[in-house]
Amino acid sequence: MLSKTQIARRIAKEIKNGQYINLGIGIPTLVANYIPDHLQVVLQSENGLLGIGPFPKSADTDPDLVNAGKETISMVKGSSLFDSAEAFAMIRGGHIDMAILGALEVSENGDISNWKISSGLIKGVGGALDLVASEARLFVAMHHCHKDGSSKLLKECKLPLTGIKCVHKIFTDLGIFSILPEGGFKLLERAPGVTLDEIRDKTAGKLVIKGEIPEMESFD
Amino acid sequence: MLSKTQIARRIAKEIKNGQYINLGIGIPTLVANYIPDHLQVVLQSENGLLGIGPFPKSADTDPDLVNAGKETISMVKGSSLFDSAEAFAMIRGGHIDMAILGALEVSENGDISNWKISSGLIKGVGGALDLVASEARLFVAMHHCHKDGSSKLLKECKLPLTGIKCVHKIFTDLGIFSILPEGGFKLLERAPGVTLDEIRDKTAGKLVIKGEIPEMESFD
């Protein structure tokens, strides 16, 4: 079973040279820390920055420089700043290659629900709807199950939908799954030490296991 | 009868403090030279400048600084530069207060035709269609008649229309006219030495002359 950090590290391996990437709040934000140095990739913050750098030193925090999670950040060499309309023109216009988002539920045909809800109130939709409707390759990073043990990989989402048929791959603490064109979670890799039975047990939607399923390389 | 320069000088008197104005090619461009110094007005060039200044000294011409007529210009203090989408967002979005355009024909209900045509080819539409469709107050500056002596103030335009029911006032070498809500060119002022008969004679559309028509102050 992977920790949040390990999920982030595993996703980082999927990143290709030359990509422009939007990282959602939560586990996706952690991915930034594990992108291999030899890759030239650019992280977008939808509040108006291309080229997110590491968190700043304490003395360098700048209230005018935050990411979409309202956290203080830094810029890298070659960054550019712009307004919110331009930020989403980039997303909607198909210029962002990949989006990595958290989710509350994913359905076996690739629908996603990731709206936060409390007291019956949807707390917000943010920029996720724009990202899932864009042409960006969409990866989901999340725990396989809710805290009560129920599966987040469902036949159909129960919560309000963020997007339909848009998820490409799902990275959980138990494994990696792609969405089959005809529907179904296709298991690609298992997390170290996780059995097929455990994955079967914790996946409520249609699970497809074909041939030998490799175990992920372990993380130090 | 007014010269082009005198038409421009007369229009300049209509300009009010605080206005943002777009000046078309031809007589309208000349208006810039006669705006009273005590007025704070800003001239827009739809190729991306607010704050057109005078033509530059010969040594100061800059190929990267031209107006919509592709003429070298200068900037004033407080100018701003922007792209063509922003320039027309200003126009279409109702931020430009007044537009002064040339015309080939104006109809008695305020339609305007100002497309250039040669060899049966419309040479272009430029930004005029955007200006006439905006909420800017639209003044037309033109000769009263074509070179063959036929009137440009018509019952209906014969050339392709640039806009409908959009002209507020017309300034010609013979006089100043407003468009009546019910249709018709209402004569407001005569050019120095021009008789009502001459204006009647040279106006093909419905002309409305009510009461005493003042003669313009003469120009030195």
Place this chain on the structure above:
Amino acid sequence: MINKVVADAPEAIHDITDGAVLLLGGFGLCGIPEAAIQALIFRDLKQLTCISNNAGVDDFGIGLLLKKRMIRKLIASYVGENAEFEKQFVAGDLELELIPQGTLAERIRAGGAGIPAFFTPTGIGSDVAKGKEIREFDGRLFLLERWIKADFALIKAWKGDTAGNLIYRGTARNFNPLMAAAGKITIAEVEELVPAGELDPNHIHTPGIYVQRIFQGEAYEKRIENVTVSA
């Protein structure tokens, strides 16, 4: 150049009335019109409609207007950081319209640019699409969204000049430039106000034509919502 300078925030906002529709710049607490908000809470206004990406936090930003119960309706993309908001909403005292962030930005941009409606892919398949016209272009589905305009836009920039030209700094730009163009009366506050001609025309983010009033604010707190640092 046309001089747009007013003395201070109270003068700038003096004619905002009950029931007014306001655009408020900023993303979270970054780039918000602190001085205008402070001036607003000293006025006994009611039934405001506030359009802003977020609702601030309980004791800063739009949260201050919420606490004074000046807001009847909030149009935003995310309101998760504000407990006061949740309380009033659950009690039924407050109306909320949630809009995807990119659609919110584009609708405001459309308002300023004279585009009454546009098609966007965002929201297809979600509740956002309910009741909206859906149409296929080039084999994909899109839904029709309308422009957003407001009586007043309250925005914040870094530097400004007397002609209303504005330059923002860092990610404090966010919604401010779009809102500048979509307000019937746009009120800009800046950290540094300079005479017209001192800003490089090529660096200006918001041309002065969009700004009706400008003033220099004082003692900006610029509170950070989440301080995150690396070792």
Place this chain on the structure above:
Amino acid sequence: MINKVVADAPEAIHDITDGAVLLLGGFGLCGIPEAAIQALIFRDLKQLTCISNNAGVDDFGIGLLLKKRMIRKLIASYVGENAEFEKQFVAGDLELELIPQGTLAERIRAGGAGIPAFFTPTGIGSDVAKGKEIREFDGRLFLLERWIKADFALIKAWKGDTAGNLIYRGTARNFNPLMAAAGKITIAEVEELVPAGELDPNHIHTPGIYVQRIFQGEAYEKRIENVTVSA
């Protein structure tokens, strides 16, 4: 940062093929991609569709492509300065689509921004509205216009960096930033190319994400169409 630098104009445009749809930046001769146009005329291309505000003059700008009869269709707002264009058009060798300048700009902006269609007041009552959907919003009539995208966008900036970030100068900005976003492959030429990190992120007009290739051009002529001076 992703390095977008190519050696020169011939390399940058090497894969443009017959029948390609091109966006070309500039207004008149101001801010046009001189080097890319020069490289194009050395290639024996046919049946190009060129989208640009103007058609250049007979011996400069897009006029050079016209003279070589490389263009089948021109989409522009004004073509009045080019006699060669008129000759080919009257002979029936060339197709022309005239679009109001603001609509042209907004359609290209929409192409880059993922907006397939939008309503605009421009053209109501004119031939431009023929065959287009007309709809009333808030008591006024608007017509529906579609996005414009292209296989390649050829644009020109003042300064650029290796990551493709661009800064324009004066009114040479015009259509270039919009076209940058609407080209599947956007080729930017600059007068000065600097390493990533040398341009102030706050001054960048076109973020590098829109640019696929960048090179520094040589010996820009920057011809002035109408030199006008004051005494």
